[in-house]
Amino acid sequence: MALYGDIEVRGDNPFLLFDEWYGDAAGGISGDPSAMVLSTSGRDGGVSSRVVLLKEHCPGGFIFYTNYDSHKAAQLADNLNTALLFYWPHRGRQVRIEGIAEKVSAEKSEEYFISRPYGSRLGAWASRQSSVIKSPAEITDRINTLKSRFGSEVPRPPHWGGYRVVPCLFEFWQEGVNRLHSRLRWRKVGEEWHAEMVAP
Ligand SMILES: Cc1cc2nc3c(=O)[nH]c(=O)nc-3n(C[C@H](O)[C@H](O)[C@H](O)COP(=O)(O)O)c2cc1C
Numbered sequence: 001m002a003l004y005g006d007i008e009v010r011g012d013n014p015f016l017l018f019d020e021w022y023g024d025a026a027g028g029i030s031g032d033p034s035a036m037v038l039s040t041s042g043r044d045g046g047v048s049s050r051v052v053l054l055k056e057h058c059p060g061g062f063i064f065y066t067n068y069d070s071h072k073a074a075q076l077a078d079n080l081n082t083a084l085l086f087y088w089p090h091r092g093r094q095v096r097i098e099g100i101a102e103k104v105s106a107e108k109s110e111e112y113f114i115s116r117p118y119g120s121r122l123g124a125w126a127s128r129q130s131s132v133i134k135s136p137a138e139i140t141d142r143i144n145t146l147k148s149r150f151g152s153e154v155p156r157p158p159h160w161g162g163y164r165v166v167p168c169l170f171e172f173w174q175e176g177v178n179r180l181h182s183r184l185r186w187r188k189v190g191e192e193w194h195a196e197m198v199a200p
Pocket of ligand 1: 035048049050051052053054064065066067070071072073129130
């Protein structure tokens with residue numbers, strides 16, 4: 001075990017620590033640690049952030065699901081560089097991740113899509129995410145039409161699926177006394193992960 005300020009680290013990569021902190025965050029009052037801020041940027045240099053839910057993570061990457069016609073997807077089509085941010089205030093912790101996004105396979109998106117509730121599956125067809133609408137009735141009308149079109153078997157829309165963010169940088173931030181917070185950064189160099197402390 002190594003100690004970086006107030007952060008205890010086991011192993012030679014950031015994934016074990018992420019798992020540990022993710023588990024700790026789930027045990028707190030906020031309940032759901034999976035909400036993360038996803039930042040993307042387009043060809044014009046504009047940057048955009050929004051919350052999405054982390055559905056799966058492993059050393060291979062961090063997966064979320066969304067609409068492939070959305071604003072975020074348009075920015076990802078321009079630029080695959082992505083940042084993720086978790087903030088777990090009840091633990092005094094923040095985790096920043098930077099990496100490259102890629103689409104998950106159609107089979108993987110399919111597998112997750114069919115596990116979603118009926119209403120969410122219809123919603124994925126009905127809502128053209130990020131497009132301008134005149135009123136919410138546009139979407140409810142479309143849902144009613146889709147109900148009779150699909151019945152109970154709602155297939156995955158081709159414009160809906162997952163992205164996997166493959167990390168090349170992590171930063172773990174632990175709140176400390178007198179603003180002497182601990183910051184531990186892991187950078188991927190070749191196939192190895194290097195840990196270094198950063199001033200708060
Ligand atoms: C708690 C929370 C969870 C969300 N989860 C997702 C999600 O998993 N996928 C998604 O596409 N949008 C999710 N959203 C909505 C996004 O924040 C955003 O409004 C939407 O994806 C459109 O973003 P865009 O126009 O930048 O593409 C979530 C919002 C909140 C507040």
